[in-house]
Amino acid sequence: MFGTNVLDRRSKPERIADQAWTQLSAAVGSAGDSVRGTARSARRNGLDLADGAGDLVGSAAEEARRRALLAFDALAGRRPALPWALLISAALVGAAVGWAAGTAARAVGSRDGRGVDEIGFVDVDRPDSPVGTEG
Known part of the structure; x- marks a missing residue:
């Protein structure tokens, strides 16, 4: 029990x-x-x-x-x-593109063996041109 x-x-x-x-x-x-x-x-x-x-x-x-x-x-x-940030950035991009285009143009011009600075310009008198006529 x-x-x-x-x-x-x-x-x-x-x-x-x-x-x-x-x-x-x-x-x-x-x-x-x-x-x-x-x-x-x-x-x-x-x-x-x-x-x-x-x-x-x-x-x-x-x-x-x-x-x-x-x-x-x-x-x-x-x-x-005015959106100044947008305007300034567009100006900077434009300057960069211009610089790149100028550099590329100088590179293409100097490829011929002569520099871009060596290109000479010739003045041509035209018969109808008032420039160069004395009288």
Whole structure:
């Protein structure tokens, strides 16, 4: 008698209730783990979506703010500022293209064995030309 288990002394309904409680606790625990895993996954995906949406909304808000300021300036009669960065960059690109074209022209001219500086110009008097007539 002393070696019997205390749980064995309970009645059958008490044992069934205890087993049901144990199973319910295990089911709630595993469901909680599943819900926690799902919540972590949803939170992670939600943060990624929120970051993407925040970037999109931020850029849209900046564009809306820029357009609103331009509209306000137009209604106030102010002209938009000159795009100095664009003008300066176009001038620099033009200078670079001109320099490259000049270098290429000098290279082509010196390929014949004579430099571009050695080309001589001949003045030709035309019969109808007022230049060179003295009189």
